Each structure stands twice: as structure tokens, then as C-alpha cells.
Amino acid sequence: MKPAEPAAIAAKGYSNPYAMGMALGAVxxxxxxxxxxxxxxxxxxxxxxxxxxxxxxxxxxxxxGFFAALGAGAKAPLSHWLIWEIAGVLVGGFVSGAxxxxxxxxxxxxxxxxxxxxxxxxLLGGLLVGWGTQLSRGCTSGQALSGGAVMSVGRWAFMxxxxxxxxxVAYPLRKLWR
Amino acid sequence: xxxxxxxxxxTWVEPTVHVGIGFGFGFILxxxxxxxxxxxxxxxxxxxxxxxxxxxxxxxTCMVLITATTAVGAVDFEKLWVNPTYLASGVAGGLIxxxxxxxxxxxxxxxxxALATLKLDGLAFIAxxxxxxxxxxYTLPLVDHFFNDVTNFGRFTLADWLGxxxxxxxxxxxxxxxxxxxxxxWVERWMRQKTEGGSGIAPARVWPRFMAGTLGMLAVLSLIAxxxxxxxxxxxxxxxxEKNIAEQNVAIDAAELSDLMRDRSTxxxxxxxxxxxxxxxxxxxxxxxxxxxxLGKVVSVPAKTIKIMIAPxxxxxxxxxxxxxxxGVENLYWLHDGxxxxxxxxxxxxxxxxxxxxxxxxxxxxxxxxSHGPMLAGAYVKKVKRVGGGAAKSGGCGG
Numbered sequence: 001m002k003p004a005e006p007a008a009i010a011a012k013g014y015s016n017p018y019a020m021g022m023a024l025g026a027v028x029x030x031x032x033x034x035x036x037x038x039x040x041x042x043x044x045x046x047x048x049x050x051x052x053x054x055x056x057x058x059x060x061x062x063x064x065g066f067f068a069a070l071g072a073g074a075k076a077p078l079s080h081w082l083i084w085e086i087a088g089v090l091v092g093g094f095v096s097g098a099x100x101x102x103x104x105x106x107x108x109x110x111x112x113x114x115x116x117x118x119x120x121x122x123l124l125g126g127l128l129v130g131w132g133t134q135l136s137r138g139c140t141s142g143q144a145l146s147g148g149a150v151m152s153v154g155r156w157a158f159m160x161x162x163x164x165x166x167x168x169v170a171y172p173l174r175k176l177w178r
Numbered sequence: 179x180x181x182x183x184x185x186x187x188x189t190w191v192e193p194t195v196h197v198g199i200g201f202g203f204g205f206i207l208x209x210x211x212x213x214x215x216x217x218x219x220x221x222x223x224x225x226x227x228x229x230x231x232x233x234x235x236x237x238x239t240c241m242v243l244i245t246a247t248t249a250v251g252a253v254d255f256e257k258l259w260v261n262p263t264y265l266a267s268g269v270a271g272g273l274i275x276x277x278x279x280x281x282x283x284x285x286x287x288x289x290x291x292a293l294a295t296l297k298l299d300g301l302a303f304i305a306x307x308x309x310x311x312x313x314x315x316y317t318l319p320l321v322d323h324f325f326n327d328v329t330n331f332g333r334f335t336l337a338d339w340l341g342x343x344x345x346x347x348x349x350x351x352x353x354x355x356x357x358x359x360x361x362x363x364w365v366e367r368w369m370r371q372k373t374e375g376g377s378g379i380a381p382a383r384v385w386p387r388f389m390a391g392t393l394g395m396l397a398v399l400s401l402i403a404x405x406x407x408x409x410x411x412x413x414x415x416x417x418x419x420e421k422n423i424a425e426q427n428v429a430i431d432a433a434e435l436s437d438l439m440r441d442r443s444t445x446x447x448x449x450x451x452x453x454x455x456x457x458x459x460x461x462x463x464x465x466x467x468x469x470x471x472x473l474g475k476v477v478s479v480p481a482k483t484i485k486i487m488i489a490p491x492x493x494x495x496x497x498x499x500x501x502x503x504x505x506g507v508e509n510l511y512w513l514h515d516g517x518x519x520x521x522x523x524x525x526x527x528x529x530x531x532x533x534x535x536x537x538x539x540x541x542x543x544x545x546x547x548x549s550h551g552p553m554l555a556g557a558y559v560k561k562v563k564r565v566g567g568g569a570a571k572s573g574g575c576g577g
Contacts (some may be wrong), residue, residue, distance in 0.1 A: 003396070005179075005327050012211065012214075013495075014209065014210060014211035014228075015209050015210060015219070016385065017228040017231035017232045017235070018231055018232075018359075018386065018389060019233050019385075020206050020209060020210035020235075021210075021231060021232040021233070021235020021239065022226045022236070022239050022389065023202075023239040023304060024203070024206045024207075024210075024232060024234055024235070024236035024239075024359060025235060025236040025237065025238070025239025025243070026239065026243075027199060027202040027203055027206065028188050028239075028240040029239070029240045029244065030199065030202075030235060030245040030419060031199045032180075032244060033181050033247075033253070033431035034181065034182050034184065034195050034199070034242070035181065035182075035184060035192075035195060035196070035199070036183075036257055036258050036259055037182035037258075037259040037355070037357040038200070039203050039257070039287075039569050040284065040289035041192070041286040041290060042286040042307065042311070043283075043573070044570075045286060045304070045307055045308055045311060046311045049308050049311045049312050049315070050193075050315075052308075053312070053315075056396045064315050064318075065318065066314065066315040066318045067315045071388070071443040075572070078430070081192065081193070081196045082197065084192075084193045084196035084197050084200065084415070085197070085199060085200035085203070085365060086199020086200060086290060087197055087202050088196065088197040088198060088199060088201040088202075088203070088288055088499065089200040089204035089207075089287065089291065089294070089360075090200075090204060090207035090232035090233060090289050090291075090293070090294045091200075091201055091204065091290075091293060091294070091295075092195070092201035092202060092203060092204025092206075092207075092208070092291075093204035093207060093213055093290065093467045094204075094294040094295060095201075096204070096205040096206075096208035096209045096213075097208050097213060097291075097294060097295035099433075100208075100209070100463065101344065102208070102213065102295050103294075103295045103296055104295070104296060105209040105296040105298065105407060106297060107297070107298045107299050108214055108215040108216050108283065108297065108299050108300075108320045109215070109216070109218070109295050110219075111488065112379050115298075115450070118299055118301055120300040120302075121281055121282060121283075121299065121483075122281065122282045122283060122284070122299040122306065123282075123302045123303070123305055123309075124277065124278075124306060125278040125280070125281035125282015125283060125303060125306060125421060126278065126282050126284075126302065126303040126304060126305060126306020126307040126308075126309070126310060127310040127313070128274055128275070128276070128277055128278030128279075128281065128282070128306075128310060129274075129275050129278035129282060129284075129285060129286065129303075129306070129307055129310060130268040130286075130306060130307035130309060130310020130311045130312075130313070130314070130509055131270045131274065131275075131277060131307065131310035131313055131314050131317075132261075132272070132274035132275035132277060132278060132310070132317075132362060132471070133271065133286065133307070133310075134271070134272035134310075134314035134315075135267050135270060135274065135314065135325065136269075136270070136272050136274075137262075137264060137266045137267070137268065137271070137272020137319065138263070138274065139262060139285055139287065140233075140273070140286070140287065141285070141286070141287040142261070142273075143268075143423040144233065144237075145236060145237060146261065146359070147260065147261035148237040148241070149199035149237050149240035149244065150241070150244065150255075150258055150259075150260045150261075150335065151241065151260070151335040151337055151344070151347055151351075152239055152261045152262075152263060152333075152334065152336075152337040153263045153265075153331065153334045153335065153336055153338075153339050153378060154207075154261065154262065154263025154264055154265055154268045154270070154334065155261050155263070156336065157265060157267045157268055157269050157272070157280040158269065158271070158272040160272075161268070161270075161271075161272025161273045161275075161276065162210070162272045162273075162275050162276040163230075163276060164272075164273060164275075165272060165273035165274065165276020165277045165279070165280075166222045166277070166279045166280045166513055166523055167222055167274035167276075167277060167515040167521035167551070168224060168276070168277070169277050169280050170222035170275075170278075170280050173280050174223065174280060175394065176219075176280075176281070176283075177216070177219045177220075177222075177223060177283075178223055178498045
């Protein structure tokens with residue numbers, strides 16, 4: 001029995017990965033030239049978390065070094081370029097999805113798994129990824145992509161570690177996707 | 179010369195530029211299919227290697243563009259933010275990240291794009307990421323030792339590590355990426371044959387050759403421009419260093435050091451390069467002894483930290499300054515006339531000068547900045563200026 005998934009992917013009108021890679025490289029280069037830094041995602045999310053915590057329990061922000069560094073006292077956690085960039089990512093993703101008629105409320109999942117379980121695993125994966133990004137000081141965009149392009153040794157190590165971690169559990173977790 | 183400093187423009191420019199860059203980033207991720215967890219996870223089940231292709235293409239494209247524009251002098255690479263290398267925590271975080279990637283199907287950037295196209299699993303994933311970050315804030319004390327461990331190499335590029343010029347590293351990266359692409363195409367074809375009917379992705383074998391050829395050629399061309407560029411850079415650096423020495427721009431007054439030690443709002447480090455017995459007799463509380471043969475210690479201090487050297491005499495101060503400044507150490511100063519000037523300053527402030535007869539080290543009043551009375555600002559020519567250290571204050575992720 002085979003999943004009915006491959007045709008669905010092909011039919012979605014995605015562009016050639018190499019062409020998209022070159023375009024992404026050009027955007028990344030533009031980012032370095034205009035702003036002296038690369039792209040990012042998880043750092044902006046960390047700022048949203050700090051902002052939320054500050055609204056609910058400001059003392060917690062001040063008393064925990066991690067949050068304090070992002071939003072203690074006079075520091076505004078959302079006053080940062082990553083917040084603008086994330087807003088742009090959401091809009092850009094939406095526009096491309098709308099052009100390709102891919103904006104549709106749905107749950108992306110393997111054919112064996114129910115939508116509810118898929119959401120649970122997405123949440124669990126997100127928890128690990130969120131924690132991991134902070135330990136490694138960044139995610140695939142900020143580290144692997146941006147740091148990789150400017151030849152950072154640690155970010156190349158990070159990138160191979162991500163692929164290593166992902167491949168290591170792919171087989172045991174195959175029922176999630178295959 | 180790039181990169182630009184957006185702080186020089188109207189206030190709306192910086193947010194607008196970032197929204198624009200984010201737009202391009204999000205658009206391309208979605209268009210490449212990365213708003214779909216099924217497509218992303220296919221990378222790890224080998225039947226669609228788009229993640230690897232997009233990622234490595236983007237990296238080598240940007241890397242070669244940066245290298246080429248640096249080689250012709252249009253870009254100052256030192257001003258670009260290079261994510262610092264924390265090897266152990268970076269690799270450990272990456273492994274955990276990878277497990278989460280397979281489990282959840284996204285990474286933070288792609289999950290945002292999934293969210294933008296109403297994928298509910300993307301929403302759940304983002305909720306998880308926010309929770310994970312939240313949890314990290316509370317569990318950091320448990321891993322703090324590991325988080326800030328000894329494998330912090332700061333700004334450390336492959337070119338530094340391998341001791342090769344950037345264009346050579348770029349050629350190597352292009353070559354490696356090309357091998358990955360060929361392997362990816364081969365694996366995809368193999369998987370298609372295995373599950374006949376296949377994934378329906380058109381073979382795109384001409385692209386890797388075209389790209390690797392173009393980018394590789396550009397990297398080789400930038401190697402030709404590289405040596406003259408480096409030569410010119412060294413020359414202009416030498417001129418600045420000699421000017422600083424001749425005009426005493428970096429020889430600071432004892433009172434200025436005293437203010438730095440009392441104020442503490444500027445990160446600074448004091449290095450004592452006198453011989454061990456002099457150091458043991460008397461040194462400043464903040465001073466760390468560095469043997470002249472072990473100046474690597476100074477090189478590894480963060481670029482933006484003010485470094486103040488205490489030397490036995492002016493001639494050795496100048497000699498060590500020259501060597502360190504030419505090797506790229508920034509924010510370096512020396513105490514003008516060394517500890518003799520310090521003693522004179524103490525006397526002027528009616529503080530008992532240091533005793534030099536016993537090995538008291540920093541166990542005496544004179545080792546600290548005089549604490550009473552006003553700060554001394556104004557009583558000397560202020561020379562310490564914090565400069566450089568890579569322009570960007572913070573990088574992408576991580577905060």
C-alpha cells in the first residue's frame with residue numbers, strides 16, 4: 001500500500017529548488033549588504049515570548065537572565081528588526097501561497113496518522129525545536145543559512161548536527177510521515 | 179562601501195527594509211514548497227531532497243557573492259555579523275533541533291510560512307516553539323555551564339580555521355555543494371524507481387552543473403583579486419597603527435584607567451605584561467598577567483572589550499601594541515608610563531602608593547582605583563573610544 005501523497009506535492013506548482021535557492025541566496029546577500037546581518041526567525045519568537053511574559057508577569061522577566069536580556073526594565077522586547085522581518089515572512093508566505101492557491105486551512109500529515117495526533121506531534125516537535133534553538137543560539141535560518149554563508153565554523157557544525165539529529169530519528173518515526 | 183548603516187537613514191527605513199527582506203524570505207520559502215510539512219519531511223525519507231538543494235544553493239550563492247564583492251573591495255567583511263561559534267552547545271542544540279524537525283515537520287521559519295498559509299500543524303508547531311523558548315528561559319540555569327562553555331570561539335570563520343583565503347573556502351564549499359546535489363539527484367531517482375510512479379518531480383540535473391560552474395568561476399576570479407586587496411588592507415592598517423603610536427593616541431592617562439575601573443559601565447580588561455616577580459609585588463586588581471610569549475590570550479578577548487596593557491616601559495608597550503594591533507586586535511590601549519604613572523596619580527589624590535618591597539600582589543589599597551572624591555573625568559585627555567568589533571550588535575536568531 002502506497003501513500004497517495006507524491007502526486008499531491010507535484011501538483012502544487014512549487015518552483016525548481018535550485019532556482020529558489022539562488023533567489024534565497026540573493027535575498028540573504030541583500031540582507032547582509034543592507035543591514036550587515038542575515039536572516040532570522042527563532043530570535044524574533046523569543047522576543048514575542050518575552051513580551052507575553054512581560055505583560056502577564058513582569059517580575060518573571062526581570063528575575064530570569066534569559067528574559068531579562070531581551071526585555072528587562074526599559075528594554076522593549078519587540079523593538080527589534082527580527083519582529084519586522086517575521087511580519088514580512090508571514091506576508092510573503094501568504095502572498096506566494098495565495099498566488100499558488102495553496103492558502104487553505106488544513107493539517108499536513110502522513111497518511112497513517114490522524115489530524116489530532118499530527119497536531120500533538122507538531123507541538124512536541126516545536127517544543128524541542130524551540131528549546132534547541134535557544135541552546136544553540138539560533139535556528140536554521142539565522143544559523144545554518146546565514147552563518148553558513150558567512151563561513152561561521154559553529155554554524156556549519158550546527159547545520160550538520162540538525163541533519164544528523166533529523167536523520168537519526170527518521171526511521172523510528174517513519175509512521176508519522178510514511 | 180557596503181554594508182550600509184541604516185541608522186543613518188530616516189527612522190522608517192530600517193523597519194521597511196526588514197519587512198521587505200522578510201517578504202522575500204517568506205515568499206521564496208513558500209514557493210519552494212517549504213510551507214508544507216510533508217515536503218519538508220520528505221528530505222529525511224529521501225524521496226524529495228529539496229531542503230538540501232535550496233539550502234546549500236542559497237548558502238553558496240550568498241557566500242560567493244559576499245566573497246567576490248569583498249575581493250574587489252566593495253564590501254567590508256569585518257563589518258558583517260558572523261554568528262559566534264559555540265561548538266558544544268551549538269552541536270547539542272542542533273541535534274535536539276533535528277529530532278524536533280522530524281517530529282514536528284518544520285523549523286521556525288518554515289512554520290511561520292505554513293502558518294501564513296493556514297496550515298494548522300504549522301500553528302501547533304509555532305505554539306510548541308514558543309513553549310520551548312519559554313521553557314528554555316527557566317531551564318537555562320540548569321544548562322548554563324554548558325551554554326557558556328569553553329568552546330566559545332567567538333567570531334571564527336572557516337577561512338580562519340583552515341588558514342585559507344575566503345575565495346578558496348568558497349570554491350571548496352561550491353565543490354562540496356555540487357557533490358551533495360549530484361548525490362541528491364541520484365538518491366531521488368533511485369527512490370522514484372523504487373516506488374514506481376514516483377514523486378513526479380522533474381529531474382533537474384542541469385542546474386547543479388550550471389550553478390556550480392558559474393559560482394565556482396566567480397570564486398576563482400575573486401581569488402585573483404584577493405592578494406592585492408589584502409596587501410592594500412595590511413598597508414592601510416600599518417599606517418593607522420604607526421600613527422596611533424607616534425601620536426600617543428592609545429597611551430592612556432592613569433586617571434582614565436582609574437575612571438574605567440570605578441565606572442565599570444564599559445567592558446574592559448587589563449593585561450600586565452611585566453615579568454612575574456614585578457607582577458607579584460604589585461599589580462592592579464583588574465590586571466591579569468600575560469607573558470609576552472602568550473599574547474594569544476589578548477587576541478581571544480571579545481573585539482569590543484577595551485584592552486589596556488600595563489608594560490614595564492614605553493618601548494615594550496609600543497612593541498607589543500604594534501604586534502597585537504597588526505594582528506587585528508581592536509580597542510587596544512596601554513597605560514602611559516605604566517604603573518609609575520599610576521603611583522603618581524595616587525599621590526596626587528593623597529592615596530598611599532603601592533609598596534614594592536613585599537609580594538603583595540593586589541593585596542593593597544593602591545591596587546584599586548581611588549574610591550573617594552569625584553571621578554577624574556576632565557582631568558585628562560580622554561582617549562578610550564570603543565570601536566568596531568563587527569558592526570551588527572546582534573545576529574539573526576538566538577535573540
